[in-house]
Amino acid sequence: MAVEQTFSGDHGQQNNPLHAAQQLMYDACTRLGLAPGVYEILKEPARVFTVSIPVKLDSGEVQTFIGYRSQHTDITGPCKGGIRFHPEVTVDEVKALSIWMTIKCNVVGLPYGGGKGAVICNPKKLSKGELERLSRGYMRAIAPYIGPDKDIPGPDMYTNPQVMGWMLDEYSRIAGCNAPGVITGKPIVAGGSLGRTEATARGISFVVREAAKELGIDLTEATAVVQGYGNAGSIAARLLHEMGVKIIGVSDSTGAIYNREGLDPLAVAEHKAANGTVTGFPGATCIDPDDLLTAECDVLIPAAFENVITRANATRIRARLIAEAANGPTTPEADEILYRRGILVVPDILANAGGVTVSYFEWVQNLQNFYWSEEEVNRRLEMIMVDAFAKTYAMSAEHKVSMRTAAYMVALDRIGRAMAARGWV
Secondary structure, eight states, X not given: OOOOOOOSHHHHHHHOHHXXXXXXXXXXXXXXXXXXXHHHHHSSOSEEEEEEEEEEOTTSOEEEEEEEEEEOOOTTSSEEEEEEEETTOOHHHHHHHHHHHHHHHHHTTOSOEEEEEEEESOGGGSOHHHHHHHHHHHHHHHGGGOBTTTEEEEEOTTOOHHHHHHHHHHHHHHHTSOOGGGOOSOOGGGTOOTTHHHHHHHHHHHHHHHHHHHHTOOGGGOXXXXXXXXXXXXXXXXXXXXXXXXXXXXXXXXXXXXXXXXOOHHHHHXXXXXXXXXXXXXXXXXXXXHHHHTSOOSEEEEXXXXXXXXXXXXXGOOOSEEEOOSSSOBOHHHHHHHHHTTOEEEOHHHHTTHHHHHHHHHHHHXXXXXXXXXXXXXXXXXXXXXXXXXXHHHHHHHHTOOHHHHHHHHHHHHHHHHHHHHTOO
């Protein structure tokens, strides 16, 4: 590439998610030899909206909340990405997340570009009525800029199917008709898709299976550790267990448990539901969560927070395969260390893309007004995840790069060809 790109130094880049996303895109475009215009167009979102949302609280006072919506690109289709409610969200974070959604959608070949939305708030401090009024207010603010053929939001951090249901209802009132295709992650009765709850974890199970084949790991004799036992982590543990994998350790925000002889993931989930923690599970030993990450195993699934595998512990990771269920669990320095050590990391933008893939299925079903069985959803999800893994693994082998870099290259190759076809570059 002829265009040079400078960033604010390593320290600034690591702490600014936008800089990190830009650097990864730039590196991938350079390795592919894409026209300089590809990166130049993609380095910033096409549109970013800041909206002001006045909400009447239960006390009768009015509080104004600030919201954002970033639409990164629509070169391969409408923008797609969730809406998060969080007290510390920033506009750079939203922009970076929209870029990552572009990459995630295109690495699995969906006809989407990336989008992301957020509202600065603490939903835990809002009543149900206040949360509904905020949800509807945000939708009213962004309604002119979204739609089934423009930008399709969905749930993200601290939003859920009920929030999506309120937003769908508000948009439909504005549009003057029922418009289920405007948003995904809805309740089933409001046009949601079967299979959506398990989609992220099921996609992870598919890429773990495919990666294990490449590494010569027999899953019926393999062991796994799952860090984070929420929706994605607990379901991934169950699905891997059904494949014959022995789950030897799991953790949540309260602690970690370990049993080399194996844990029953369903029983652990029931224990957590009853007690609010995985700790104290009969027959398991409580260990330091940091020690669980570095426990000897075949498969490690970080399914909780970002930046848990770092330069400080990457040299002590003893897994052969890491599948990132969480977003950003591995820092760039750790990723490089793991690659040099020969540990295969299936990056988040590929490993957890099952969620957005089934969101795409939901949108398709809404547009057709024809709904699929759960078996059909899972079959189509498997086809897409297997194909995306194969393309990414082949790109990694051909260019001798990490799977993360390869995933960016697969996505940007597709985007670059779309730009050329439409005369953008």
